[in-house]
Amino acid sequence: MSEHRHLDDEALLQALLEPALEARRAIDACALCAQRARELELDVAELRELVELDEQRDAGGVDRLAQRVLDATTRQRAPHGAPWLKVAAAITVVCLGAWALDAWKHSSGSTPEHTVASHAPSPAQPTAAIDADTPCSNERVLRSAPTRDAGTQALRTAAVPNIDGAAPSNHLARLLWARSRQIRGENLPSELEGFVPWEQPTREELALWIELALDRWALTGQCPQRLDEATDLLLREPDRTLSRLELYALDRAARYGALDDGELDEVRALESTTAKATPTARAQATRPLGSAWFDALRDAAASTDSEDEPVVRAWLAFAR
């Protein structure tokens, strides 16, 4: 066994920012290094949090800016006979063909299996106008309008699998099925509007339902009435071990203002004891459907043996 040499602050910071297994092992093997790494980790997390807040404050006029950019680039009027017109014409022909095929399927009464379209960015349109003053009985959620706006922007442009077919019977898959449909502009199935409709939902299912409810709030302004109930259930589990999927759901709920200060402290404390909740993962988790969230979903699918469900497979394949 070679003697441990304490890592200096620069090396510790590098190990935190670009987690390498070897460095992580060296840190974990020494209480002093681990303690110092923890302090640096908190510093970085706080700075990132401030940057995130700052970006959210600037998010207000960004939709207009994006529109200006698109007008100056992809939506600029092309000269007559430009090559892309041929591409557009070809796409139109393909779409018409697909539409005709779909119409034929419906008329012939065939029930489609789950099909997954290519993962083009979602054209999700909110089903209701979004207003920062949308009435909501959950006052804590109302306070978070700027955060909701940032989440709304991310969701509107999120790329998710386009899943057709009936609701799957597997609960995790059913929640994911509902999530992709909702983000792509369809209404949330009524059975999922109020709360998880089946008895004794697992914690992973509760976490996904929280994400669904927050997506709905962000996209349509419809208030998640029983959000507190779901977050309470996650926070009141006796063994206090939360998966990353649960942590992300709680963290997102906290960002929407849906947790009180005490609950927020609890989440932060649980987060700090979760080995995989590195600052990098934490930064990624601040956006709905970030790559770290997909990693957490993969873990959840493995732990619930849902990996072979077609809808779950589609989501996981989509993350690659």
Add this chain to the structure above:
Amino acid sequence: MKGRWESERDPLAALQAGDPALFEAFVRTEAVTFVGFFRRQGADRAEAEDLTQEVFVKLFRSAPKYRARSAFASYALRVARNAWVDRRRRVAALPPTRSLSEAAPPHAAAPADPLRLVARDPQVWESMSVSEESQRLREALSTLSPEHAIVFELAVIQCLPYADIASELDIPVGTVKSRVFNAVRKLRAAVEGEGERA
């Protein structure tokens, strides 16, 4: 780019293939990232929006000749960084008939004035509800040198590996290490210090 753009989805490669959807999603998702990037380098809101538009248009126009040699996020950030450097050069080359407050970028003057950035940003005057913490961070960032500000941005905010940053900036990895640490230490101290005074 934080989050989804770390994957291999390359908007310019998609544009080359005749599919503008990914580029459009990139614009909608990451406009706020670029505005934030330029703001943290010292631009005011209007300038940050101009530069962001410039970056997207440059990226779009570069699509026909684009060859992916590194991760798309690194490439896009390089375009943004070059746009910022060019802007600073142009501003520095302006004739001295313009007022210093208009012409000088925040990092160009010798002793950084933490209030200058706030004072020249009209949006700050429009709203007193600006988060105190965000303001503290912005003030602290204005005290970093351009070299430290860019390294902090790429390593801590955009999560690029040190080796990539070293390659992008043409400096040794050891220099990246020390600059990242010094930037974090200085920002942390500035944020804490302001907090104590508040």
